[in-house]
């Protein structure tokens with residue numbers, strides 16, 4: 001370190017921290033009073049009040065309060081970090097990095113996109129000889145292998161060009177779809193033109209490889225295969241680019257393969273035999289490197305002797321390049337990555353987030369950080385290579401490591417490597433690392449370090465959300481429940497933060513209850529909330545407004561527009577009763593042995609032109625959404641009925657004062673669900689809600705109404 005100046009700086013966010021804490025105080029007081037009201041009025045007014053709905057509504061409020069409280073842990077101490085990469089040691093003293101890029105299905109993950117991620121990683125601003133890029137192809141298809149070979153050839157011209165001219169955008173597709181950089185330098189302009197042509201040819205070859213090849217069909221049974229691409233195609237030794245290795249692990253129907261975590265562990269072992277770099281960057285196949293300096297930024301933490309001994313990983317946010325103007329589906333995950341993760345960083349580090357993290361290899365093998373051991377000076381750090389590529393015997397060994405029997409009777413997936421227990425392997429692996437005493441760091445630079453794809457239609461969104469909810473809740477219900485597991489090792493607030501996500505699926509229950517019960521009793525004219533003239537009513541409105549305003553103020557303070565906040569709020573409600581409910585049910589069914597764990601990759605292939613057009617116009621696209629949408633469409637229909645009939649009844653019976661709470665609730669559900677109403681009633685285009693979905697909803701509605709109004 002030059003002049004011993006610090007490599008990074010960490011600051012508690014103010015005035016956010018103070019505001020958050022004051023708000024926690026205010027809101028907690030409100031919630032407690034509200035619960036007191038529910039409990040006491042049940043006791044006092046039991047004779048006139050139906051017990052069943054009262055208990056359901058009170059239980060929902062209790063559960064909402066519980067989840068809200070957990071969420072405050074992520075807001076308790078948000079911090080911001082700054083790095084000073086210019087103070088890093090010289091290039092020859094930097095540690096090596098192995099980059100893992102994962103792909104699983106060439107149909108859902110078009111190879112040209114995967115190759116762009118791969119090329120962007122090969123062009124990271126880091127000493128070339130210290131970088132090895134691995135592609136794990138879980139599909140094991142010839143198309144991807146061919147594409148990888150082509151990518152290496154293209155990278156031989158692309159990487160030196162980027163480095164020579166200090167190109168900022170190193171993902172070729174992103175670079176060539178932008179306006180060309182105007183430059184007086186003739187040589188540069190010429191090279192740029194040549195590269196553009198080469199990229200076109202490369203793209204055609206990659207896309208062509210898929211057409212006349214039935215390789216898009218994923219072989220279920222296949223031997224392991226490893227190819228050191230750089231060895232085969234490196235004719236011209238003076239081209240200095242990182243090594244590239246293609247790995248397709250063995251797959252047999254008779255052996256569980258553990259999805260992404262299984263792929264990560266296979267590649268972890270193979271890379272351990274070949275390059276064995278002390279640090280690993282993990283990238284999903286759609287997350288390209290947008291800022292080539294991310295490796296150096298991450299090293300500002302990993303190389304700081306004060307924090308390095310216990311630091312397991314540096315997490316960058318997931319940012320997306322294809323978010324629609326007003327973030328129609330809330331795909332930006334703004335609150336998560338700009339607020340909650342900063343808050344967790346102020347406790348003992350953010351949650352591992354699947355992609356865009358620089359991890360210390362050692363952390364996946366040790367039972368915890370060791371006191372007094374300085375990793376930076378250890379042998380592993382200084383001499384990582386294991387005789388890389390020199391011997392073919394080594395490759396033979398590596399093949400064994402990628403076989404599906406290698407893990408039998410070992411601790412892979414349970415004690416070492418990435419963890420298998422849940423499909424959110426990232427969250428769960430990170431949680432166990434924190435339990436073992438490791439820490440993590442969150443770095444949120446102003447220029448996004450990585451950019452990926454967010455789903456551009458509703459069904460893909462709901463599908464992805466259901467998988468997350470299910471995976472998270474599975475951890476919550478298991479012996480690893482963050483609220484109880486290793487409570488003496490994990491700081492209290494951090495446990496709450498982990499618990500908040502583990503139980504996120506539970507939001508579905510109170511929201512479903514709030515979408516059905518008060519409405520049914522509105523139809524019957526029985527009030528479940530205090531009268532508007534009752535002073536207790538103020539409490540209910542305060543609780544609602546305070547929760548709503550919290551998110552509104554947070555979004556505005558993050559520089560988002562009102563529209564974006566509205567969209568995100570709306571999507572939050574839709575997701576709560578659809579994905580989170582299905583996630584919840586999925587875990588219940590799995591624990592009863594009725595369903596199997598599955599991890600279907602999210603679709604990253606570009607949607608049809610019409611779908612994209614609607615997305616860009618911020619118009620919902622319900623096409624393809626069927627079962628996942630049913631709770632939402634049914635609730636919307638119920639609320640339409642209850643609002644219209646309830647209003648009529650309130651006017652006739654002059655019971656507006658008593659029924660206002662329920663009327664308002666129905667109204668707000670309808671307002672937030674406007675796109676769903678539009679999709680059912682008004683729209684006739686291809687993105688509208690399918691007739692069969694409406695029919696099923698009507699059928700369910702009839703059942704609910706006949707039971708509910710009995």
Ligand SMILES: O=c1ccn([C@@H]2O[C@H](COP(=O)(O)OP(=O)(O)O[C@H]3O[C@H](CO)[C@@H](O)[C@H](O)[C@H]3O)[C@@H](O)[C@H]2O)c(=O)[nH]1
Pocket residue numbers: 102103104105109136138258259260263283284285286353354355423424425426464467468471599600601602603
């Ligand atoms: O059997 C599998 C399944 C998936 N993947 C790869 O895993 C990555 C993530 O899958 P994706 O479908 O893109 O996940 P997301 O829906 O984006 O999910 C998020 O949540 C996942 C956990 O559920 C994390 O692993 C991801 O990093 C995170 O981005 C992709 O590169 C896939 O190719 C595999 O290698 N093997």
Ligand SMILES: [Mn+2]
Pocket residue numbers: 284286452602
């Ligand atoms: Mn993804």
